[in-house]
Amino acid sequence: MKIATTENRTGAVCADMFNSAVAASALSAAWQVGILDELAGGSQLDIAEFATAHDLHEPSLRAAMFALSGQHIVELDAGRNSVWAGSLFSDFYLAKGFFSWLTHGCGDLMSRLPMAMRNGPHREAQLARDGRAISVACRDIARTFFDPPYLDLIDGLDISTVADLGCGGGDRIVTIAQRNPHIVAIGIDLSTEALEVAREAARTAHITDRVSLVHADALSLAPRPDYADVDLITCFMMGHDFWPLAHCVRTLQRLRESFPNVQNMVLGDTCRSTGLAADELDVFSLGFEIVHATMDQYLPTIQEWDLVFEQSGWKVADRRMISLPAFSFVYLLQPDD
Numbered sequence: 001m002k003i004a005t006t007e008n009r010t011g012a013v014c015a016d017m018f019n020s021a022v023a024a025s026a027l028s029a030a031w032q033v034g035i036l037d038e039l040a041g042g043s044q045l046d047i048a049e050f051a052t053a054h055d056l057h058e059p060s061l062r063a064a065m066f067a068l069s070g071q072h073i074v075e076l077d078a079g080r081n082s083v084w085a086g087s088l089f090s091d092f093y094l095a096k097g098f099f100s101w102l103t104h105g106c107g108d109l110m111s112r113l114p115m116a117m118r119n120g121p122h123r124e125a126q127l128a129r130d131g132r133a134i135s136v137a138c139r140d141i142a143r144t145f146f147d148p149p150y151l152d153l154i155d156g157l158d159i160s161t162v163a164d165l166g167c168g169g170g171d172r173i174v175t176i177a178q179r180n181p182h183i184v185a186i187g188i189d190l191s192t193e194a195l196e197v198a199r200e201a202a203r204t205a206h207i208t209d210r211v212s213l214v215h216a217d218a219l220s221l222a223p224r225p226d227y228a229d230v231d232l233i234t235c236f237m238m239g240h241d242f243w244p245l246a247h248c249v250r251t252l253q254r255l256r257e258s259f260p261n262v263q264n265m266v267l268g269d270t271c272r273s274t275g276l277a278a279d280e281l282d283v284f285s286l287g288f289e290i291v292h293a294t295m296d297q298y299l300p301t302i303q304e305w306d307l308v309f310e311q312s313g314w315k316v317a318d319r320r321m322i323s324l325p326a327f328s329f330v331y332l333l334q335p336d337d
C-alpha cells in the first residue's frame with residue numbers, strides 16, 4: 001500500500017488538516033497564557049524570557065509558537081528563539097475567541113465524541129463543557145462581532161434597568177453600567193462558573209452596588225421584585241437554547257410575564273447554516289453545529305427566527321445581520337400590544 005505523502009494532494013490536505021488542528025489548540029493556549037496579547041502590541045519577544053517571566057513551561061511554549069508559525073500567525077527566527085506577529089496575525093487575533101470556544105470550552109466534549117455518539121445512559125456524562133472557558137471565549141467573540149451592532153441598536157434608548165439572560169462573563173452588563181452611572185444591571189446565568197467570571201468583572205469595574213447576579217434558568221424564571229424594574233432585556237448567544245419552536249414561543253411569552261415593564265429586548269445569536277456545503281463555511285459554523293447536535297440542542301435557521309416573534313407577543317423594531325460569525329443576527333424587539 002502506498003502511503004500518501006505531502007508530495008501528492010491527498011497527503012498535503014491531510015498534513016494541512018492535522019497541522020491546523022494542532023495550531024488551533026496552540027492559538028487558544030497562546031491567548032490564555034498572554035503571549036498573543038503581547039504580540040498584538042507589536043512586540044518581538046524572546047520565548048525563553050517570556051516563559052520565565054510568566055512561569056511557563058518553555059518547551060511547550062516554543063513548540064506552540066512553531067505550530068502557529070506554520071499558519072503564518074507568528075514568525076520565528078531560525079533558532080526559534082524570538083517570535084513576532086506574522087502576516088495573518090491580525091485575522092487570527094480577531095478570531096481567537098472561536099478557537100478558544102472550540103478547543104478549550106468544548107474540548108472535553110469534542111474529545112469524547114465517540115462515546116457521545118453511542119446511544120445509551122452514559123451519553124449525558126460525555127456532554128460536559130467548561131463554563132468558565134466558554135464565557136471568556138464568548139466575551140471575546142461578543143466584543144468583536146456582536147457589540148458594534150448591539151450598541152448601535154440601543155443608542156438613544158432610555159434605559160434604567162437591564163437584565164442580561166445567559167450573561168456569561170458579564171461583559172455586557174458591566175459595559176452598560178459603566179457607560180451610564182444610573183443604570184442598574186441584572187445578570188442571569190445557569191452556570192456558576194460563568195457567574196464567577198461575571199462577579200470578578202463587576203468587582204474589577206467597582207460596580208458591584210449596581211449589578212446583581214442571579215443563578216437561574218432564564219427559560220423558567222421564578223419571580224423577583226427587581227424584575228419589575230427591568231426595561232431592557234438583552235440576550236446574546238443563548239437564544240438557540242429557547243428552541244424548538246413551541247418552547248421558544250412559550251419562553252418569549254414568559255419573558256414578558258417575568259419582566260412586565262420591559263420596553264425593548266435585544267437578541268443576538270448565531271443560526272444553523274443553510275445553503276452552503278461544509279467546505280464553503282466560514283470559521284465557527286461547523287463547530288457550533290457539531291457541538292449542539294451532540295448536545296441534542298436544536299439550532300433554528302434565520303428563517304425560523306423570523307417567524308417566531310409574531311406568535312410570541314414581540315415585534316421586530318430593527319435588525320442587523322452579522323457576517324462573522326456567519327448566519328448571525330441582532331434583533332431589537334418590542335412588546336407587541
Ligand SMILES: C[S@@+](CC[C@H](N)C(=O)[O-])C[C@H]1O[C@@H](n2cnc3c(N)ncnc32)[C@H](O)[C@@H]1O
Pocket residue numbers: 131134135138139140142165166167168169171188189190191194216217218219235236237238241
Ligand atoms: C455562549 S455563552 C454566551 C455568554 C454571553 N451572553 C456573551 O454574550 O458573552 C451562553 C451562556 O448562556 C448560559 N445559559 C445557557 N442556557 C441557559 C439558561 N437556560 N438559563 C440561563 N443561562 C443559560 C450559559 O451558561 C452561558 O454562560
